[in-house]
Amino acid sequence: MSSTNDILEQDNHLIQSFADLNALKQQGARTVISRAEGPYVYGSDGQRMIDGIGGLWCVNVGHGREEIISAVADQLRTLDYYSTFYNFTHPKAAELAAKVASLAPGHLNTVYFGNSGSVANDSAVRILHHYNIRKGKPEKRIVLSRTGAYHGSTHLAIALTTPLYSEGWHAARDMVHHLPSSHHWRDGGDMTEAEFLDYLMATMREAIEHIGPDSICAFFAEPIQGAGGVIVAPEGYHKRALEICHEYDIKYVADEVVTAFGRLGHFFASEDVYDMVPDIITTAKGLTSGYQPLSATIVSDDIHDVISGPDGMFMHGMTYSGHPAACAAGLANIAIMENEGIPERVRTTGKQFESILRGLMDIGMVGEVRGSHFMIGIEFVKDRATRESHAPEKQVGLKVAQACQRRGLIVRPLGNVLILSPTLIMDAPMFDDIAAILREAINEVATAL
Ligand SMILES: Cc1ncc(COP(=O)(O)O)c(C=O)c1O
Numbered sequence: 001m002s003s004t005n006d007i008l009e010q011d012n013h014l015i016q017s018f019a020d021l022n023a024l025k026q027q028g029a030r031t032v033i034s035r036a037e038g039p040y041v042y043g044s045d046g047q048r049m050i051d052g053i054g055g056l057w058c059v060n061v062g063h064g065r066e067e068i069i070s071a072v073a074d075q076l077r078t079l080d081y082y083s084t085f086y087n088f089t090h091p092k093a094a095e096l097a098a099k100v101a102s103l104a105p106g107h108l109n110t111v112y113f114g115n116s117g118s119v120a121n122d123s124a125v126r127i128l129h130h131y132n133i134r135k136g137k138p139e140k141r142i143v144l145s146r147t148g149a150y151h152g153s154t155h156l157a158i159a160l161t162t163p164l165y166s167e168g169w170h171a172a173r174d175m176v177h178h179l180p181s182s183h184h185w186r187d188g189g190d191m192t193e194a195e196f197l198d199y200l201m202a203t204m205r206e207a208i209e210h211i212g213p214d215s216i217c218a219f220f221a222e223p224i225q226g227a228g229g230v231i232v233a234p235e236g237y238h239k240r241a242l243e244i245c246h247e248y249d250i251k252y253v254a255d256e257v258v259t260a261f262g263r264l265g266h267f268f269a270s271e272d273v274y275d276m277v278p279d280i281i282t283t284a285k286g287l288t289s290g291y292q293p294l295s296a297t298i299v300s301d302d303i304h305d306v307i308s309g310p311d312g313m314f315m316h317g318m319t320y321s322g323h324p325a326a327c328a329a330g331l332a333n334i335a336i337m338e339n340e341g342i343p344e345r346v347r348t349t350g351k352q353f354e355s356i357l358r359g360l361m362d363i364g365m366v367g368e369v370r371g372s373h374f375m376i377g378i379e380f381v382k383d384r385a386t387r388e389s390h391a392p393e394k395q396v397g398l399k400v401a402q403a404c405q406r407r408g409l410i411v412r413p414l415g416n417v418l419i420l421s422p423t424l425i426m427d428a429p430m431f432d433d434i435a436a437i438l439r440e441a442i443n444e445v446a447t448a449l
Contacts, residue, residue, distance in 0.1 A: 004044040007032050017153075031405070036063035039423045039430065041410065050422070050434060052404070052411045057226060057258045057375070057421035058285035061336045068291045068332040075328035084113070084322040093322030096330045100287075100296055103334070105271035108281055110304040112297040113322040117257035118152025120282035120295035121220070124253050125156060126316050127280070127299060128217040131251075131306050142211060144204070144219040144250070147181040150227035151220060151255055160220055162228055177211060179204055182225075182233035185368050186379075186387070197234040204244055213248035218280075223269040226258040229417045230370055230377025238274040251303070254278035257295070261286025262337055262424050264373045265347035273372075279303060289333045292326035346424050350374045356431045357420065360438060365396075365446045378418045378438070389416050396445060403441035409434055 002010075008030060016024060023029055032044035039062055041051045054060065061068070075092060082090050097111040112127065114120050125143060132140040143160060145151065151160035159171040163178055180203055181187040188196040208216060219241060225231040238254075245252045259269040260283040266272035268281060280303065284295035299307075307314055320326070337343060350373025357376050358369045367381030380396045382388045390396045397413030404411050412419040420434070 004032055007044060038062045038064065039426050048408060049405065050409045050426075050430065050437075052409050052420050052422050052434060054374075054421050054423045055290045056285070057263070058290035060262050060286040060424045061289045061333055061340075061342065062423040062425040065289070065291075065333075065336060067336055068289065068329050071328045071332035072292060072325045075325050079324050081324060083319060085317055090322070090324055092324045092327035092331065096327040097322075099331060099334060100298060103267040104281060104298045105268060106277045107301045108277070108279075108298045109301055110299050112299070112316075113327070114284075114295040114297065114318060115293040115320045115323070115326070116152065116295055117255070117282065117284035118154040118157040119318065120257065120284055120297045121151045121157045121160060121253075121255060122154050123297040123316065124220075124280045124282050124299075125218065127297065127303065127307060128251055128253075130314065130316070131303050132217055134306050134309060134312060137214065139215055140217045141175060142216045143176050144179055144207065144216060145176055146179050146221060146225070148183060148225045148228035148231050149178075149220065149222060149255075150225065151222075152257075177207060177216075179207060181231070182237055183229075183231045184234055185370070193234045197237060197240070200234070200237065201240050201244060204241060208244070208248050208250070213250060216248070216250050218251045218253050219245050220253045220255055222255045222257075223259045223264070223274055224372060224375055226375065226419075226421070227414070229379070229414055230375060230419055232370055232372065238270070239276045242276045242278065251279040252276075253280040253282060256281050256283045257285055258375065258421070261289075261333075262343040262346050263350075263375055263421070265350055266343050267337075287333070288326060288329040291333065292323070292329035293320075294323070294326035294330055342424050346373055349427055350424075352428055353422075353426070353431050356428075356435045357438070359435060360442070363439065363442050363446070365442060365449075374420075374422055374424055376420045378420070380416045380418075380442075390449075394449065396449070399445045399448075400438075400441050403444050404437055407437045407441060409437045409441075411438075 033041045034044045035042045039051055040048050042048055079090055084093055100111050101109045112123050114123055129141055145160045148162050151157045156172050158166045159173050159176045182200055184193050184196050242252045254270045256268055264273050271277050279300045281298045288294045360366050361369055365380050367384050367387055368379045371377050382390050396416050397418050400418055401411050401413040
């Protein structure tokens with residue numbers, strides 16, 4: 001096994017994602033994760049840490065599950081690779097497509113596989129453009145998204161993401177219109193939550209009327225915005241937004257890359273949590289619990305009927321769409337979730353986790369603990385009454401995350417917010433450990449500020 005120094009030497013050739021590449025050149029700035037088991041990961045120095053972010057909101061069934069590992073190995077021995085191009089298919093892609101369709105709500109019955117959440121969202125837009133062209137409405141191509149959204153990092157997905165991420169990049173922004181943030185606590189001013197919801201719906205309607213519904217193909221929304229800081233929209237937001245979309249013949253795309261496969265206590269959150277059935281669901285991450293790269297763009301019968309109508313090709317494809325090993329991982333992962341009743345269990349354990357972390361609100365620096373089940377954001381403020389933020393250069397989130405890591409807990413900093421999205425297999429004693437570490441780390445940073 002290579003020493004940490006050898007690994008770091010080689011790592012100089014690796015470009016990390018969403019990283020300050022200059023800062024990473026500093027001694028000791030990188031963390032090497034060498035192995036993982038259950039809810040834990042181990043650093044190259046042997047330090048055991050609770051994986052408080054589930055890899056990257058993805059290792060839902062926990063690390064090291066033999067069932068998935070052997071399903072992948074068996075599949076590679078049987079059929080290592082074949083494409084789903086032209087008229088080809090293979091058993092695992094077919095089986096997983098049918099399984100995902102059976103878990104997805106109502107009329108969402110066909111699946112396009114990709115290998116990342118970004119690609120799932122790109123594919124949704126490609127499919128909707130194709131759909132509208134076939135319906136004789138090629139100009140219906142603009143996408144509505146929201147401030148605070150994260151939809152991925154391909155050229156199009158970053159354009160769908162909150163504008164901050166593509167400032168100065170000229171990503172495909174002319175194809176995207178961002179609606180206001182739906183974060184009541186931060187952006188609701190003096191409005192009650194119900195008034196804020198009315199305001200957001202009125203803004204959505206105004207934007208549609210202004211742009212022209214004949215130019216808009218879709219509205220993209222995460223059930224809970226994740227990487228934007230775990231932002232929960234006002235109660236009833238998604239259902240009312242869907243009604244407005246349908247009134248104007250706009251398709252609703254629910255980005256369930258994070259919220260699906262148990263994180264909020266159900267295989268999909270759209271219908272079971274938010275009582276609405278979108279036209280497309282995109283998902284990835286928990287679909288394989290991260291053991292293999294795989295995403296799904298699940299489309300409604302209406303959309304599929306049009307794109308599979310006579311006279312015309314579906315001009316979209318990727319070499320690894322429906323990769324056999326990735327689909328085998330997906331099937332084994334879903335089998336674990338079903339056999340162990342993971343989504344059902346999360347309805348209890350996730351609520352306990354949420355409530356224990358909400359207990360941190362008694363620390364002065366904690367402005368808001370938000371989110372749901374195993375998807376939690378903790379925002380730090382300078383002054384709780386005014387909600388004034390710490391200056392970015394104070395790097396409060398980063399400092400708390402580093403203090404947590406020294407104590408054996410990995411969390412994800414995002415400005416003044418800390419994100420927790422652990423594996424779904426943890427239970428109460430570990431929640432207490434996590435809360436105790438967070439409390440110590442937050443107090444340490446607060447004292448030093
Ligand atoms: C809601 C959401 N959509 C899309 C993506 C992009 O997924 P990927 O990183 O697999 O491209 C992410 C990634 O975190 C996400 O959180």
